[in-house]
Amino acid sequence: MQGLDIELVDVSMRFGDFTVVQPTNLKIGAGEFFSILGPSGCGKTTILRMISGFLEPTSGDIKIGGKSMKGVGPHKRPTALIFQNLALFPLMTVWENVAFGLEMRGWSKHERRKKSQELLDLVALGDESHKMPNELSGGQRQRVAVARALAVEPAVLLLDEPLSALDLKLRQHMRSELRQIQRKTGVTFVYVTHDQGEALTMSDRIAVMKAGAIEQVATTDAVYNAPATAFAATFVGANNIFKGTIIEAAQSTAVIETKCGVLRGDNPQRLAVGTEATLFVRPEKMQILSEDNGLDNEIDVEFQRRDLEGPFVNLFFRRNEQIFSVHLTNVDRTAQDPGQQCVIGFAAQDAMILPAGDMADE
Ligand SMILES: Nc1ncnc2c1ncn2[C@@H]1O[C@H](COP(=O)(O)OP(=O)(O)OP(=O)(O)O)[C@@H](O)[C@H]1O
Ligand SMILES: [Mg+2]
Structure with a gap:
């Protein structure tokens, strides 16, 4: 054959x-x-x-x-x-x-x-x-x-x-x-x-x-x-979503203004300043931060719950009405209490800014 x-x-x-x-x-x-x-x-x-x-x-x-x-x-x-x-x-x-x-x-x-x-x-x-x-x-x-x-x-x-x-x-x-x-x-x-x-x-x-x-x-x-x-970003695998407008664009990175503050990420499609856009970060690229990690992007959130998957854990955080997820291997023993204030963050190179568009979960 x-x-x-x-x-x-x-x-x-x-x-x-x-x-x-x-x-x-x-x-x-x-x-x-x-x-x-x-x-x-x-x-x-x-x-x-x-x-x-x-x-x-x-x-x-x-x-x-x-x-x-x-x-x-x-x-x-x-x-x-x-x-x-x-x-x-x-x-x-x-x-x-x-x-x-x-x-x-x-x-x-x-x-x-x-x-x-x-x-x-x-x-x-x-x-x-x-x-x-x-x-x-x-x-x-x-x-x-x-x-x-x-x-x-x-x-x-x-x-x-x-x-x-x-x-x-x-x-x-x-x-x-x-x-x-x-x-x-x-x-x-x-x-x-x-x-x-x-x-x-x-x-x-x-x-x-x-x-x-x-x-x-x-x-x-x-x-x-x-x-x-x-759509591809949300239909294939999970993603954290930050909607906003591009306020700065230089070569392959951009800065986007969102309800969670000003965030920086990759801009593979070279979107221009003023474009309605969405920043995506995979849950496994998110980190929970202690004091000053000096990451490009940091967001104040409230811990909500933890789901055990066996080898992995999914942690869920809330800010305003939005939920963010962090996917960790099950070796981190730091415990959060529901309602506890935390900081989560991600590196600019781990985030992707794409044109605004329909998402799979909407
Ligand atoms: N013979 C037909 N006459 C009219 N509409 C049709 C016909 N066959 C399919 N459709 C419509 O075309 C669209 C696409 O159908 P299709 O079967 O290709 O979808 P699919 O992606 O395979 O979906 P699923 O995952 O549910 O199998 C649907 O809205 C369906 O109702
Ligand atoms: Mg079919």
């Missing part, structure tokens, strides 16, 4: 008067694990269905391996799709489920048996081939679905929230399984999810989507460490 690249050229989708995918340009590399991440209803499934050929775009062109897919039906494309609510055939054994698409393609029983065994070995289910689907765990069933999709040797595997029905432990386990299967096969994976943890742990790159438009396409590190928009 060999992955192919995918290119969306001005692809849009409209249902009646409602544009669910704005004109979109996107390149996905051959053999890449690429995720499309966004909230429910933003158009993720619609994009997958257009790539797979089950839905014809209203405008634009989709190329796979450099070839236009205009007029090419779903079964003629080098793609396989694992649906959002998948089901195995309950009355067929595991191996028959995997081999199902091959029978339709005229493979002999012996060939089908051999191919499905190879694929079941690949997804670490080689010993379960004679079981019925209801004798498998949820995660095992999901792996059978992956093997079944790979049986037709697609160059592109499209996965639509394939783990959403599984419990948390299994979901986390399946992340590394899917990543390994993708690496072993070299097939291009396009993975749709609204779960940022899934997207961050598995992908090479992520497209962050909001309301029918892609807001940012970047490596997982860049999406987390250098979000391009207020």
Whole structure:
């Protein structure tokens, strides 16, 4: 199996008067694990269905391996799709489920048996081939679905929230399984999810989507460490938020006036003085300060509560009506009392100032 690249050229989708995918340009590399991440209803499934050929775009062109897919039906494309609510055939054994698409393609029983065994070995289910689907765990069933999709040797595997029905432990386990299967096969994976943890742990790159438009396409590190928009900053991971106006801008840093005072941070987009902007700081970049740490940014707050996560603790502080969080490893034994006055702060280089915009939690 060999992955192919995918290119969306001005692809849009409209249902009646409602544009669910704005004109979109996107390149996905051959053999890449690429995720499309966004909230429910933003158009993720619609994009997958257009790539797979089950839905014809209203405008634009989709190329796979450099070839236009205009007029090419779903079964003629080098793609396989694992649906959002998948089901195995309950009355067929595991191996028959995997081999199902091959029978339709005229493979002999012996060939089908051999191919499905190879694929079941690949997804670490080689010993379960004679079981019925209801004798498998949820995660095992999901792996059978992956093997079944790979049986037709697609160059592109499209996965639509394939783990959403599984419990948390299994979901986390399946992340590394899917990543390994993708690496072993070299097939291009396009993975749709609204779960940022899934997207961050598995992908090479992520497209962050909001309301029918892609807001940012970047490596997982860049999406987390250098979000391009207020939405990306708040949808992927947690952030402390300070809204305000830029009052000073010099090269790549800026100063913003907020309700919590004047704060300094990185200004990657070189926003000018007078711009409505928001400063973001990840909770793990915040510190609790004693007397004079001499940090760039310090804020007087009132301690509210502490949530234990095991290896980590989340501390919550309040100022006016706003809550700020500080994420620490569970080695700091300093205790705060509810209502206690504290100072929290952060270095300018750990904060990012972005244009004002819609946030994920609003
Ligand atoms: N056939 C259709 N006719 C009209 N509207 C549709 C159709 N299919 C999808 N939509 C609308 O398009 C929007 C995007 O749907 P889509 O299924 O792509 O979202 P999604 O990002 O996959 O969401 P989820 O995470 O809930 O699966 C939604 O508002 C949906 O109601
Ligand atoms: Mg969907």
